[in-house]
Amino acid sequence: MARKFFVGGNFKMNGSISSIKEIVENLNKATLDPNVEVVISPSYLHLLLVRENLREGLEVASQNVYDKPNGAFTGEVSVSQLKDSGINWTILGHSERRTILRESDEVVALKTKYATENGVSVIWCCGESLEEREAGKTIDVVSKQLAALKAQISDWSKIVIAYEPIWAIGTGKVATTEQAQEVHKAIREWLKTNVSDKVADETRILYGGSVNEKNCGELSKQADIDGFLVGGASLKPAFVDIINCLK
Numbered sequence: 001m002a003r004k005f006f007v008g009g010n011f012k013m014n015g016s017i018s019s020i021k022e023i024v025e026n027l028n029k030a031t032l033d034p035n036v037e038v039v040i041s042p043s044y045l046h047l048l049l050v051r052e053n054l055r056e057g058l059e060v061a062s063q064n065v066y067d068k069p070n071g072a073f074t075g076e077v078s079v080s081q082l083k084d085s086g087i088n089w090t091i092l093g094h095s096e097r098r099t100i101l102r103e104s105d106e107v108v109a110l111k112t113k114y115a116t117e118n119g120v121s122v123i124w125c126c127g128e129s130l131e132e133r134e135a136g137k138t139i140d141v142v143s144k145q146l147a148a149l150k151a152q153i154s155d156w157s158k159i160v161i162a163y164e165p166i167w168a169i170g171t172g173k174v175a176t177t178e179q180a181q182e183v184h185k186a187i188r189e190w191l192k193t194n195v196s197d198k199v200a201d202e203t204r205i206l207y208g209g210s211v212n213e214k215n216c217g218e219l220s221k222q223a224d225i226d227g228f229l230v231g232g233a234s235l236k237p238a239f240v241d242i243i244n245c246l247k
């Protein structure tokens, strides 16, 4: 089965009302490859602004979501609130949340279960630190993160996996095409062995970490790279070139 190429833009805690409007206007007027699924993820504060102004066909994601129904959870946002606002995606398990906010593999897996079971698709992130890579533990770390996810998930159709080596995030140090492909291939093999051939075949695996308009072309040619989760470059006009990298 052909996996539809996917490009996500993770704005992180960046942007003002005017800069976000500018990004949306740029995307609205751009000619985008119709064969690419595009999902952009501004901060909670800008989700509605983006959803109300972004052209149809482009989706919006939150950067986190809570795994309980509406109620007394100060500071959190629920899955039903996202859906009510036309937000059909969320990022979960980004390394910045795993490390700075101390979200464990289990917490991320439970949130992923809740979101997908309640109709919100998930860009689920995984990846190793520099120390873990240098110790030769990359595949072990990612496999452990995947195993925690598998313990909670039965329907994988609403999950896109984003492999983001922590050492490549915001550092300008992109993984080489070989390094990225090696881990993507290992993730697909893990899915084949531990979940099913179908899930391995159908699940999109994105690469994230210093992707830009110059390196996206080569990365996109790798057999197991099905798209990107872009940070810094998603705030720039060149994001359009990344979306169109298959052309």
Ligand code: G3P
Binding pocket: 010, 094, 164, 168, 169, 170, 171, 172, 208, 209, 210, 211, 229, 230, 231, 232, 233
């Ligand atoms: O989620 C995207 C990300 O962490 C990569 O960020 O700025 O290195 O593209 P960046």
